[in-house]
Amino acid sequence: MNDDIDTIMTLMEASFDPVWGEAWNRRQLSDSLSMPHTQYSLIDAGGNCPPVGDKAAGFALTKYVAGEEEVLLIAVDPAHRSKGIGSALLRQCFQSAITRGAERIFLEMRDNNTARSLYERLGFEAIGRRKDYYTSANGSRIDAITFAKTLL
Template structure:
């Protein structure tokens, strides 16, 4: 698992703008994966699982709850964006979540996140918002939007 966490951290470093503070640190990722109800998937540049020693182009991290799976993080290295890897990761999430008994997927993101188009095209729809929920590095407050996607 250490190799996989290294791959997750490498993608996270390139994918998340530090202004928004969305990236997790290594300890947060490792602790989540120890819980037993958190799952992840890695993809290389062509959408397949990376071979041992091969770098990842993207990943997701999710948490299973009763009949729901929450997408905690999804990231694609900027050099591999617009090649369908985000959708590939969402499909892997859907398949895994369905096998774990989930009826729907949930996620929360900051308003204005460019990934919103990806999520809406996959079938996510807004179910709520939290005003001024996130704080940027410079202190600005941003709204959070909660999305759901029915998978059964």
């Protein structure tokens, strides 16, 4: 598991814009993974689960609670974006969530996140807004958008 945490940390550092401070630190990630019903998925450049020791192109961290799944973090290495990796990773999340009994899946993102079109293309719908939720390094603020998708 420590190797996978190293992989996730590397992907997070490469993928999240430091301006928004969205990347978690190692302790936050480890603590989250120690909680019940929290899991991660890794994906390689071919859209498959990478064999141990192979390079991952993306990851997702999800949590299941009472018939609902939440995507806590998701990232695709910038070198592998726009190649279907994010779609494949989310589809893996959908299948895993269904297996765990989830009827809906949620995620939250910055209003200016370019991944919005991906989420909408895969059936997520905006269901809420948190005004000025994110604060950038320079102090500017931006809303968070909550999305949901019915799985069953």
